[in-house]
Amino acid sequence: MRAARLTAVQAPGATPRDVLEVVEVPDLSPGPGEVLLRVGAAGVCATELHFLDGLLPAPRFPVTLGHEVAGTVEAVGDGVARWDVGDRVAVHYLHSCGDCRPCRTGRENTCAAPAGMLGFASDGGFAEQLVVPARSLARVPEGLDLTSAAPVTCSVTTALHAAAVGxxxxxxxxxxxxxxxxxxxxxxxxxxxxxxxxxxxxxxxxxxxxxxxxxxxxxxxxxxxxxxxxxxxxxxxxxxxxxxxxxxxxxxxxxxxxxxxxxxxxxxxxxxxxxxxxxxxxxxxxxxxAVSCTLAELELGLDLVARGEVRVLLDRVAPLEELPDVLAALAAGDVVGRAVVVP
Ligand SMILES: [Zn+2]
Ligand SMILES: [Zn+2]
Known part of the structure; x- marks a missing residue:
């Protein structure tokens, strides 16, 4: 499968194209309790720029960024009952454990032992495939396309959480x-x-x-x-x-x-x-x-957008190869709403 890999922090004077490459990487398969997704769309967030500029430390190089993902279930691992091949889902990018004290007290957005953090600690969605824990998924309502669902996972959900905290x-x-x-x-x-x-x-x-x-x-x-x-x-x-x-x-x-x-x-x-x-x-x-969101806030966000109560402004929908150009436009302030890449 193809993935856009970040190879280094972007040096002063360099461009996103200097540190991102679309390459062939091994196909993925789901382990127990996991789901394999075919990525339908991945939102491009200002957070990505902070990995490029080094404010946020990348877990390793090369790494696949992209934490705003919606896709289709391609395979399920052992013990996964809730999801079937073909289901349309959006990913709760902080894969909270459900078991630690923050998770048990309604603060799963600050989970102490997350199974992964998409595009932050684990490889993200600027790729054709993705494996995520089955418990970190929300169903995309009928009528909501994946290109609009993807940015909901961070933009609308962060907004919902911030309004709740405030x-x-x-x-x-x-x-x-x-x-x-x-x-x-x-x-x-x-x-x-x-x-x-x-x-x-x-x-x-x-x-x-x-x-x-x-x-x-x-x-x-x-x-x-x-x-x-x-x-x-x-x-x-x-x-x-x-x-x-x-x-x-x-x-x-x-x-x-x-x-x-x-x-x-x-x-x-x-x-x-x-x-x-x-x-x-x-x-x-x-x-x-306020940081991130809960899975319940993701489900609420998807529902609000599906019902037209909150709009997701899509600035552009670009192929994976154009991710560097999208990031350059975002850095220049030339994106209104969200840009989305379709691997
Ligand atoms: Zn984001
Ligand atoms: Zn937890």
């Missing part, structure tokens, strides 16, 4: 700071909760997309101080979801908060961030974080 209520003002695939899903998830949404985006195309998906206000950082713009438009935010994770976004986020408002980290960067305890205490601000 405990977002109707009429609250929430800032979505960063409008990639997760941000645009988050705009919609927040609207479903009845929140009033302000989206921050540098590109006009992304601001337009955010407006189209339900943002009441959009702010361009180029128009000046983001915190002041948010205060002027909304009177202060109850929650800022930072999908960028830099000192500049932290400063703007804190300046944007209403008294009692919270800063929720979902994104991260190479930067460390300094926060003033004085500023936090005086405003009684909380700092929260």
């Amino acid at each position: 405990d977002v209520r109707a009429d609250q003002v929430v800032v979505v700071y960063g409008t990639g695939g997760v941000g645009l899903a988050l705009v919609q998830v927040l609207r479903r909760r009845g929140a009033r949404v302000l989206a921050v985006a540098r590109s006009q195309a992304r601001r337009d997309a955010a407006t189209d998906l339900g943002a009441e206000w959009v702010v361009d950082p180029a128009d000046g101080d983001v915190g002041a713009q948010v205060q002027e438009l909304t009177g202060g935010a109850d929650l800022v979801v930072d999908l960028v994770g830099t000192q500049a976004t932290a400063d703007a986020a804190l300046a944007a908060l209403a008294p009692g408002g919270a800063l929720l980290y979902v994104g991260y960067s190479h930067e460390s961030v300094t926060l003033s305890p004085l500023q936090l205490v005086v405003g009684e601000h909380r700092v929260l974080t």
Whole structure:
């Protein structure tokens, strides 16, 4: 089978094409409790860029990235009763164990002993085949195509989890700071909760997309101080979801908060961030974080998209060989919504 392999961290001045190669690798077969998938589509996420730039350490080289996968069951291993050949499924990319304390207490997204982590610790979905634990699958509802289902596994699910962590209520003002695939899903998830949404985006195309998906206000950082713009438009935010994770976004986020408002980290960067305890205490601000999602959130996300309650914006659907070009476009900010590769 063919797989797109990352061979090294991308050196300064290099391009994704310099570190990715599509090669023939041995076919896979499922072990006990596992399922072999024919990958139907794999979403291309900003997280991939962090493996290329070295912020996230690759488990080894070469490695196959790609954690947003939907496909068709091609074979099942011993002891797998729930899935049959031909079933259309999406992968819960953190293969939680179901047995550790986090898993038993509803925090499987922070599983202490995962069986694998697709495209992070184990080989991912930028390949024709994939083997995953049978318990890490969700059924793709009828009528939802695999190209739309794939990015749900990370974009919509991360948004659902973040909104749950933020405990977002109707009429609250929430800032979505960063409008990639997760941000645009988050705009919609927040609207479903009845929140009033302000989206921050540098590109006009992304601001337009955010407006189209339900943002009441959009702010361009180029128009000046983001915190002041948010205060002027909304009177202060109850929650800022930072999908960028830099000192500049932290400063703007804190300046944007209403008294009692919270800063929720979902994104991260190479930067460390300094926060003033004085500023936090005086405003009684909380700092929260949200990572990944639960299997139940994946099932909910697929259902919402299948029913048309949340839209997945597909920027482009490309063959595996074009993955380097897709990653270059993503790095340049030229992708609106999600790009998907079809191996
Ligand atoms: Zn992702
Ligand atoms: Zn666990």
